[in-house]
Amino acid sequence: MTGEENEVNGIRRRAYLGIAASAGLASLAGCSSGMTASAARAPPQVPEAALEAGGWEYIGGHSLDPAFEQSIGPASVSAAFETLVYEDMDLSETLKEKTLGQAEGQFSLFFATRVTLDPSLSNLPEAVRGTVVDVVEEHARANYEGQLEDVDVTDIEQTDTRSTTVDTGESARVTDYEATIAFDEITFPFTDEKEFTIEGREFDVSGMLAVWEHDGTILVAGGAHPGENIELSVTKEPTEAIEVSVDIDLGLTPDAYREELQSLVAGVE
Secondary structure: OOHHHHHHHHHHHHHHOOOOOOOOHHHHHHOOOOOOOOOOOOOOOOOHHHHHHOOOEEEEEEEEEEEEEEEEEEEEEEEEEEEEEEEEEHHHHHHHOOOOOOOOOOOOOEEEEEEEEOOHHHOOOOOOHHHHHHHHHHHHHHHHHHHHHOOOOOOEEEEEEEEOOOOOOOEEEEEEEEEEEEOOOOEOOOOOOOOEEOOOOOEEHHHHEEEEEOOOOEEEEEEEOOOOOOOEEEEEEEEEEEEEEEEEOOOOOOHHHHHHHHHHHHHOO
């Protein structure tokens, strides 16, 4: 594998979860027909204590103000977006250590976006409010799936659509996702002249996207995480006289990641 190929694959590993950060954000501007917005903007509130306790770190934010203006029924609605993005640094550091630095990147990521509308969602007619939320949700899903495809995530599937009650008592519409991505080969030095290479394989990625109304705004929150543990048993014969066996168990716990992400999403307001 050339140095250029290694760099491309490294970017892929770093990017495959990073796409979730802008789901429901950047491509929503695609429905724009103008640029007018004047309401006060504020980022969403996230469960800081839970993030800190779980080893999550803030890695950036995104703003689009104004983002779009669209006529929906009798109303003209403009919007702005404020997004916060967090990465599970504890998990990333653990996997880097377990693979002797071979696995680097964003393995579990959480984001929260506030969509602030002008006029406020609470000031719109009931029928229009529902349509506005539907528009935001539709574009959020399309953007989420499109960006997964852009970084070579395959077999993207909406596995469930459901409702859940967030911590503020409001009802959120949730879309659950499953997909797969290629994990690159891992190479370890065996001697000064020989390397021990473990071939790449595909593994599962899980994600979720939630949308709900809150205090006249729309909240979009979710993320992605490993969808399965990686366990491999590999035997190599670097010479006729030597046989080497390596057992790999990264100790990933998808169910725990899913529960944690759901809890973080529920804590957004």
